[in-house]
Amino acid sequence: xxxxxxxxxxxxxxxxxxxxxxxxxxxxxxxxxxxxAGANYWITDYNExxxxxxxxxxxxxxxxxxxxxxxxAGYEVLQTNQSTPLNPxxxxxxxKMNAIPISLNAYFHFYxxxxxxxxxxxxxxxxxxxxxxxxxxxxxxxAWHSTYMIPLGFGVESFINKDVSIDASIGxxxxxxxxxxxxxxxxxxxxxxxxxxxxxxxxxxxxKPAPKPAPxxx
Numbered sequence: 001x002x003x004x005x006x007x008x009x010x011x012x013x014x015x016x017x018x019x020x021x022x023x024x025x026x027x028x029x030x031x032x033x034x035x036x037a038g039a040n041y042w043i044t045d046y047n048e049x050x051x052x053x054x055x056x057x058x059x060x061x062x063x064x065x066x067x068x069x070x071x072x073a074g075y076e077v078l079q080t081n082q083s084t085p086l087n088p089x090x091x092x093x094x095x096k097m098n099a100i101p102i103s104l105n106a107y108f109h110f111y112x113x114x115x116x117x118x119x120x121x122x123x124x125x126x127x128x129x130x131x132x133x134x135x136x137x138x139x140x141x142x143a144w145h146s147t148y149m150i151p152l153g154f155g156v157e158s159f160i161n162k163d164v165s166i167d168a169s170i171g172x173x174x175x176x177x178x179x180x181x182x183x184x185x186x187x188x189x190x191x192x193x194x195x196x197x198x199x200x201x202x203x204x205x206x207x208k209p210a211p212k213p214a215p216x217x218x
Contacts, residue, residue: 036196044180050079
């Protein structure tokens with residue numbers, strides 16, 4: 001199972017590049033509604049990381065040729081475990097967490113007019129979570145909590161036609177240290193590898209293609 005994130009990442013990037021046979025579409029002024037799903041890998045203060053599953057819906061607007069803003073809302077099932085005895089005062093050795101991340105993200109496109117359009121994203125938002133574990137002692141009693149989150153990552157978008165694109169991404173979402181019910185000072189959060197589809201809902205403003213350079217004369 002530990003090889004699943006790497007294998008999934010390779011698969012979705014290969015799929016995305018393989019689909020890049022149509023020209024990239026004009027993005028400025030266009031709204032897109034996207035949905036994606038895939039694996040997550042929770043990095044915690046426990047000594048065994050587990051693969052989970054999650055997905056999200058993103059509403060995005062392309063403000064400029066290389067820049068867009070999007071509102072993302074998703075659902076994640078995260079898991080972790082401690083195989084050796086915990087320190088005195090620590091909580092359950094196994095934790096499963098249901099989480100609802102909501103964030104505002106900035107998208108920076110590298111080649112918006114090419115067949116394959118890579119992009120970088122970074123954002124900030126609200127992270128709501130519910131922890132379960134071995135036993136029912138707080139804070140693994142199923143109560144809902146909330147904190148902040150910082151998602152960032154890299155993706156590739158490839159158009160099937162002018163209104164639909166395939167999207168693949170990998171990334172990491174930072175969360176505060178106590179989200180896993182322990183505070184050891186390590187960086188906490190979860191890695192993702194996802195594939196999805198975007199639907200462009202409008203045509204955008206009229207645009208003129210870039211003029212071709214005049215032939216050289218001698």
